[in-house]
Amino acid sequence: MDISDYNKHFYSDVFASKHDIYYSVHRKKIETVLGLLSGFEGKNALDIGCGDGYITEIIGKSISARMFGVEISADAAKKAKEKGINVKLFDITKGKLPFESDFFDMVFCGDVIEHVYDTEKLLENILDVLRPGGTLILSVPNIASWYNRGFLLIGWLPTWVESASKLYTGNPFMKNSVGHIRAFTEKSLSSLLDIIGFENIVVKGSPILGNGMYSSRYEKIWNIVDSAFARKVSLASVLVASAKKPNK
Numbered sequence: 001m002d003i004s005d006y007n008k009h010f011y012s013d014v015f016a017s018k019h020d021i022y023y024s025v026h027r028k029k030i031e032t033v034l035g036l037l038s039g040f041e042g043k044n045a046l047d048i049g050c051g052d053g054y055i056t057e058i059i060g061k062s063i064s065a066r067m068f069g070v071e072i073s074a075d076a077a078k079k080a081k082e083k084g085i086n087v088k089l090f091d092i093t094k095g096k097l098p099f100e101s102d103f104f105d106m107v108f109c110g111d112v113i114e115h116v117y118d119t120e121k122l123l124e125n126i127l128d129v130l131r132p133g134g135t136l137i138l139s140v141p142n143i144a145s146w147y148n149r150g151f152l153l154i155g156w157l158p159t160w161v162e163s164a165s166k167l168y169t170g171n172p173f174m175k176n177s178v179g180h181i182r183a184f185t186e187k188s189l190s191s192l193l194d195i196i197g198f199e200n201i202v203v204k205g206s207p208i209l210g211n212g213m214y215s216s217r218y219e220k221i222w223n224i225v226d227s228a229f230a231r232k233v234s235l236a237s238v239l240v241a242s243a244k245k246p247n248k
Helices: 003-008 019-036 054-063 074-082 121-127 147-154 186-196 216-229
Strands: 043-050 068-069 088-091 104-108 128-142 198-208 238-244
Touching: 003 121, 019 104, 019 128, 019 198, 019 238, 043 054, 043 121, 054 068, 054 104, 068 074, 074 088, 104 121, 121 128, 121 186, 186 198, 186 238
Parallel strands: 043 068, 043 104, 068 088, 104 128
Antiparallel strands: 128 238, 198 238
């Protein structure tokens, strides 16, 4: 998929106008990210795949850091720059990140790595730009979530895993492709980070909350059940990991 297709399918003014809905769905995940950054000390932080800077801005205010971003969508990058974020238009699959080695105290990579073919190279590039002792925070969907285990038992495709590049088949709850080409469980994520060279790896679970598309009664039940399962990391909807670059 080229950049013009990416702009069309994965970023638009429609998304940008629905921040309230996005935040309602991902509020718990954002809170988990901020919790992992509690007590953070540092001045430079990077958001990989920063979009229009909506989450970047929230993180920056929370940790009082100078925020940088990389983004493939020119439309999104322009909006992020308007928020005062130092954004570089860059395709993270094309090589090293466009920053000096050992520059960042923290790198956030939220719901990005599942879209990348060479996950090892991306993590190696993140390790390069982190200072010794710096922190990586990343989030991914969990293929082994409680409901995905149920879907597999009845022969449905797990959510967030796709059989084609543009069409979605195999699960009636998923209507459109979202561009995922990698899948993660708690163990696979922590093992990958360890092999790449990170240490002090912590993985937490987070629910995905209702977005107002269904009856309030249905969403209330969903939120209670999904939040309960999120207490068991391996069954959570979303995995949020924290890891450190070793000190030299």
